[in-house]
Amino acid sequence: xxxxxxxxxxxxxxxxxxxxxxxxxxxxxxxxxxxxxxxxxxxxxxxxxxxxxxxxxxxxxxxxxxxxxxxxxxxxxxxxxxxxxxxxxxxxxxxxxxxxxxxxxxxxxxxxxxxxxxxxxxxxxxxxxxxxxxxxxxxxxxxxxxxxxxxxxxxxxxxxxxxxxxxxxxxxxxxxxxxxxxxxxxxxxxxxxxxxxxxxxxxxxxxxxxxxxxxxxxxxxxxxxxxxxxxxxxxxxxxxxxxxxxxxxxxxxxxxxxxxxxxxxxxxxxxxxxxxxxxxxxxxxxxxxxxxxxxxxxxxxxxxxxxxxxxxxxxxxxxxxxxxxxxxxxxxxxxxxxxxxxxxxxxxxxxxxxxxxxxxxxxxxxxxxxxxxxxxxxxxxxxxxxxxxxxxxxxxxxxxxxxxxxxxxxxxxxxxxxxxxxxxxxxxxxxxxxxxxxxxxxxxxxxxxxxxxxxxxxxxxxxxxxxxxxxxxxxxxxxxxxxxxxxxxxxxxxxxxxxxxxxxxxxxxxxxxxxxxxxxxxxxxxxxxxxxxxxxxxxxxxxxxxxxxxxxxxxxxxxxxxxxxxxxxxxxxxxxxxxxxxxxxxxxxxxxxxxxxxxxxxxxxxxxxxxxxxxxxxxxxxxxxxxxxxxxxxxxxxxxxxxxxxxxxxxxxxxxxxxxxxxxxxxxxxxxxxxxxxxxxxxxxxxxxxxxxxxxxxxxxxxxxxxxxxxxxxxxxxxxxxxxxxxxxxxxxxxxxxxxxxxxxxxxxxxxxxxxxxxxxxxxxxxxxxxxxxxxxxxxxxxxxxxxxxxxxxxxxxxxxxxxxxxxxxxxxxxxxxxxxxxxxxxxxxxxxxxxxxxxxxxxxxxxxxxxxxxxxxxxxxxxxxxxxxxxxxxxxxxxx
Numbered sequence: 001x002x003x004x005x006x007x008x009x010x011x012x013x014x015x016x017x018x019x020x021x022x023x024x025x026x027x028x029x030x031x032x033x034x035x036x037x038x039x040x041x042x043x044x045x046x047x048x049x050x051x052x053x054x055x056x057x058x059x060x061x062x063x064x065x066x067x068x069x070x071x072x073x074x075x076x077x078x079x080x081x082x083x084x085x086x087x088x089x090x091x092x093x094x095x096x097x098x099x100x101x102x103x104x105x106x107x108x109x110x111x112x113x114x115x116x117x118x119x120x121x122x123x124x125x126x127x128x129x130x131x132x133x134x135x136x137x138x139x140x141x142x143x144x145x146x147x148x149x150x151x152x153x154x155x156x157x158x159x160x161x162x163x164x165x166x167x168x169x170x171x172x173x174x175x176x177x178x179x180x181x182x183x184x185x186x187x188x189x190x191x192x193x194x195x196x197x198x199x200x201x202x203x204x205x206x207x208x209x210x211x212x213x214x215x216x217x218x219x220x221x222x223x224x225x226x227x228x229x230x231x232x233x234x235x236x237x238x239x240x241x242x243x244x245x246x247x248x249x250x251x252x253x254x255x256x257x258x259x260x261x262x263x264x265x266x267x268x269x270x271x272x273x274x275x276x277x278x279x280x281x282x283x284x285x286x287x288x289x290x291x292x293x294x295x296x297x298x299x300x301x302x303x304x305x306x307x308x309x310x311x312x313x314x315x316x317x318x319x320x321x322x323x324x325x326x327x328x329x330x331x332x333x334x335x336x337x338x339x340x341x342x343x344x345x346x347x348x349x350x351x352x353x354x355x356x357x358x359x360x361x362x363x364x365x366x367x368x369x370x371x372x373x374x375x376x377x378x379x380x381x382x383x384x385x386x387x388x389x390x391x392x393x394x395x396x397x398x399x400x401x402x403x404x405x406x407x408x409x410x411x412x413x414x415x416x417x418x419x420x421x422x423x424x425x426x427x428x429x430x431x432x433x434x435x436x437x438x439x440x441x442x443x444x445x446x447x448x449x450x451x452x453x454x455x456x457x458x459x460x461x462x463x464x465x466x467x468x469x470x471x472x473x474x475x476x477x478x479x480x481x482x483x484x485x486x487x488x489x490x491x492x493x494x495x496x497x498x499x500x501x502x503x504x505x506x507x508x509x510x511x512x513x514x515x516x517x518x519x520x521x522x523x524x525x526x527x528x529x530x531x532x533x534x535x536x537x538x539x540x541x542x543x544x545x546x547x548x549x550x551x552x553x554x555x556x557x558x559x560x561x562x563x564x565x566x567x568x569x570x571x572x573x574x575x576x577x578x579x580x581x582x583x584x585x586x587x588x589x590x591x592x593x594x595x596x597x598x599x600x601x602x603x604x605x606x607x608x609x610x611x612x613x614x615x616x617x618x619x620x621x622x623x624x625x626x627x628x629x630x631x632x633x634x635x636x637x638x639x640x641x642x643x644x645x646x647x648x649x650x651x652x653x654x655x656x657x658x659x660x661x662x663x664x665x666x667x668x669x670x671x672x673x674x675x676x677x678x679x680x681x682x683x684x685x686x687x688x689x690x691x692x693x694x695x696x697x698x699x700x701x702x703x704x705x706x707x708x709x710x711x712x713x714x715x716x717x718x719x720x721x722x723x724x725x726x727x728x729x730x731x732x733x734x735x736x737x738x739x740x741x742x743x744x745x746x747x748x749x750x751x752x753x754x755x756x757x758x759x760x761x762x763x764x765x766x767x768x769x770x771x772x773x774x775x776x777x778x779x780x781x782x783x784x785x786x787x788x789x790x791x792x793x794x795x796x797x798x799x800x801x802x803x804x805x806x807x808x809x810x811x812x813x814x815x816x817x818x819x820x821x822x823x824x825x826x827x828x829x830x831x832x833x834x835x836x837x838x839x840x841x842x843x844x845x846x847x848x849x850x851x852x853x854x855x856x857x858x859x860x861x862x863x864x865x866x867x868x869x870x871x872x873x874x875x876x877x878x879x880x881x
Contacts, residue, residue, distance in 0.1 A: 024055025180209020182605030208253030220246030309667025357523030358383030407674035543594030589670025593642035
């Protein structure tokens with residue numbers, strides 16, 4: 001064969017392994033992919049296991065038991081013969097190629113193998129930058145990366161597309177629909193990342209969405225405690241009670257918009273339609289002025305949909321205003337969306353007020369009116385479950401991952417999660433935990449299992465299976481549950497209203513009970529805000545057209561997709577849920593799978609979660625990387641791959657939350673209710689942030705060293721810090737205390753996102769690729785804000801990790817000679833000296849990025865050479881390594 005191999009003689013190999021043997025520590029090939037020089041798939045097969053699989057390693061592989069049983073897996077011996085024929089006379093390339101060859105036990109002469117980054121690429125000498133660029137395209141089927149970049153023959157000029165299109169993308173216009181919290185943080189993030197033309201379109205006259213001036217009324221209290229609902233760049237002022245009110249949120253949103261987004265928001269324009277011209281790759285948004293009713297069409301290159309799920313009221317036809325007029329109802333019918341705006345009108349009629357619904361809005365309105373002496377009756381079938389405690393919980397519990405671990409994510413990343421959700425003993429502990437938590441919360445509110453009062457345990461939604469859950473903190477004497485127990489609020493439960501009475505001053509339940517009503521308040525929720533925005537052609541083109549979701553009729557087959565034991569014991573869903581139509585297949589709750597490859601449309605605010613601030617900010621950064629075509633962002637390469645991921649998420653939500661289909665789709669395209677840490681970890685890994693294991697804290701903002709003491713409720717060196725951690729570990733899993741202390745999420749935190757101005761973000765250098773550069777900018781901001789330049793040599797390991805050292809990709813690489821950690825410390829010291837030679841604290845971001853890239857290259861090369869030597873001498877038996 002010639003020294004320069006022809007393209008048709010080049011193949012790339014990648015394998016994915018699962019764990020077998022004791023503890024699942026031995027690897028066995030489970031999926032194999034072979035592509036040709038042009039990136040076309042030659043072979044993509046799952047491999048039938050020859051021994052029982054112990055650990056599917058789903059967090060890294062994306063493989064479940066269903067894949068190895070229902071995807072027509074190929075027998076191992078057939079795989080070997082197929083590969084032997086396929087590789088005959090071919091050059092096989094790949095990253096970690098010896099690992100991939102050892103799985104299927106394929107032996108090839110060394111001169112037929114090209115190990116990227118250590119050997120010369122494809123047998124042709126290249127400069128370091130070219131080798132590094134090829135290494136960025138790692139062959140990993142679960143992330144749908146191409147193993148070899150598409151390249152013209154080496155005798156012709158290189159016509160590869162540039163992987164640094166950031167400057168071009170930043171000049172494109174971005175339209176953001178809505179002005180709620182998700183819209184504000186998305187716009188802020190895009191501007192910080194250098195997008196020059198970002199515009200928010202809002203029907204309201206003030207920012208905030210549900211927290212705008214028109215929708216906030218006195219004494220409204222939100223679910224989050226202080227510190228759990230704010231964004232990077234602007235802290236929430238402290239409150240005396242430790243809770244956050246609606247007025248606090250209104251002021252915060254207005255301050256955020258005025259300080260961060262001045263000139264980027266256009267108020268009082270209602271979006272009538274959104275249309276995409278596929279030929280021109282442009283979006284056309286028709287808007288109408290609320291005041292003048294004048295219409296105009298705006299043009300954007302990118303659209304982010306942030307309309308949220310609390311915009312379009314859902315009103316039962318039998319209780320609508322037309323139905324009230326037909327029945328000669330003399331009172332007023334008002335939806336909860338307009339409660340604040342029509343509050344003076346409501347308070348004038350103090351005779352009798354009936355509220356329909358048992359959710360948070362109904363409870364807040366009932367408590368507000370009852371505290372002002374109104375006669376209030378609330379009608380519902382079930383009311384929201386809640387968390388409560390007799391006293392304020394300490395931060396080490398409040399900000400830990402306790403609930404997220406016990407709730408169970410779709411992918412069980414850690415041994416602790418797998419113990420709790422895949423074993424009989426662990427499942428029993430989880431069931432007991434949620435049962436005790438439910439009754440402890442009810443007891444704190446004065447509701448016991450033997451209570452015969454108006455509210456009883458059976459009147460609440462299930463705490464584990466439902467998303468209808470509130471956080472009451474320490475129950476208040478003026479809160480809904482206390483007022484019901486005191487008799488100041490009357491509840492009719494379980495009951496539903498069927499219409500208006502013939503006397504014109506009452507409403508009637510389905511069991512024909514008549515309830516006097518001067519005002520009927522409908523807390524009946526909201527419907528999708530997406531339905532009327534897109535024309536039919538655009539909705540079909542981008543995958544937003546409502547369709548009927550179909551799930552396996554056999555619950556055993558459905559539950560077999562996931563190893564969680566408790567999903568087999570889910571309660572019965574409401575019958576109507578099976579017929580519910582909605583927009584389907586939203587990848588990660590952010591991008592319609594059908595539109596994944598176009599990178600011109602995204603959604604923020606559609607992920608249902610308990611930690612809105614942090615989750616939506618991480619999603620905003622994901623969207624920014626997506627729009628920038630960031631090569632380090634892992635997204636499916638084809639709509640089919642994205643759809644497969646989305647379908648798996650939908651099947652999981654159907655099992656985990658039986659009434660999920662009743663929830664408004666525009667804020668439940670993906671549910672990460674308790675498990676928002678695992679969900680945001682996955683997004684951070686997609687962005688190559690703190691890979692391979694990302695740890696985030698319970699707070700929505702990223703934590704630096706200056707807030708480490710607040711996070712753990714005591715200094716790291718204080719005995720109370722370690723004692724509190726040990727107690728929690730013992731409660732969770734005594735058998736795994738050592739593992740949990742070492743891997744506890746509070747000791748390592750997520751990399752804080754950069755809050756620098758857009759000019760600084762644009763200072764990318766030729767020697768630093770855009771993917772690593774983003775990580776270095778993020779780390780630089782974290783270290784700089786914590787003033788680590790003054791005490792970098794004296795940091796203790798816990799503080800160093802809390803400051804973001806573990807976020808460095810170099811920290812994931814170990815020098816085989818044993819000197820990697822020492823060398824890294826010396827190099828970091830020299831980098832800080834280069835950045836700040838005078839010791840003034842004024843650091844150079846570009847010098848830091850160049851130095852970090854140099855360390856990355858040196859340590860990665862040393863690690864791969866040592867790893868290659870170990871792999872070539874290892875024993876390979878029976879397809880298991």
